[in-house]
Amino acid sequence: MQRAGEEPVAAGKLIVVGPGEAGKSTLIARLSADAVNLAVNGRTVAMDHGLVRHGALTISLVGVPGQARFAPVREALAQRAAGAIWVHPEGEVPDPHTAALLCPGGGPPLPYVVYVNQRSGSGDGTGFAPPEGLAPPRRLIHGSLVERQANLAALLDAAAELLGAPGAPREEEVIG
């Protein structure tokens, strides 16, 4: 809701995707103080949601459940997303189910950035090779959600870029 005197705020929806236990819910909770996680026994069963203010932009982050059986829920949540943040556990093979989600309805792929989650804190800098047929990510960002080096400012810049924020860089960029 816009109050009198406030500047209009652009808003957009990004889905947060990745395999189970990649760190999607943790990422959203780190980015949004009011994040909601619908989980049972610590595993997301419906969705996460968080709103993040970044400059003049309000980013609506929608996290999808990572476990395979929630595929129909993922597909529903991906509708009308402007882009995606792919949370990728460092050292793992990129998940093909996540890749498929980036092409909703067989249409053009969503623009996406990859957040390589260095969970062990001993990452070897291994990057991310997109599965065959999927274009490279707009940006590849390394960080650790369990440590201080989360690199969330860079991720927010990349998210804003996905939503077409004015002045956001478009070129591929690796921030480590």
Place this chain on the structure above:
Amino acid sequence: MSQRAQEIQGILRALVSNTPDVEGAAVVSADGLVVASVLPAGTDEDRVSAMAAALLSLGERSAGELQRGTLEQVYVKGASGYIILMQAGAECVLEVIAGGAAKLGMVLLDSKRAAQDLARNL
């Protein structure tokens, strides 16, 4: 199959066979795993179970956010019928699907009784 599993399956069979226009029923854990089901042939029970858990979770949260109290049912109406979800014990959900011509009051009444029976067995 254990005696308890047989009893759970029996409750579902009774619900489907005794209530007109109820076409299927399933018991699903809160994290979306199927416990028992009597669903129409061709139904992917894993997908259905996951969606039921997600719907219930969203329903609980929505009821809380909108100060509607503890969730009792989630009700979905499509052009061809109904999906009803209700808690069955602390950790499970009863999912019932019914045709479009179903008498909803009868379906809800029988489903509630089945959920109570299931809660005693789960």
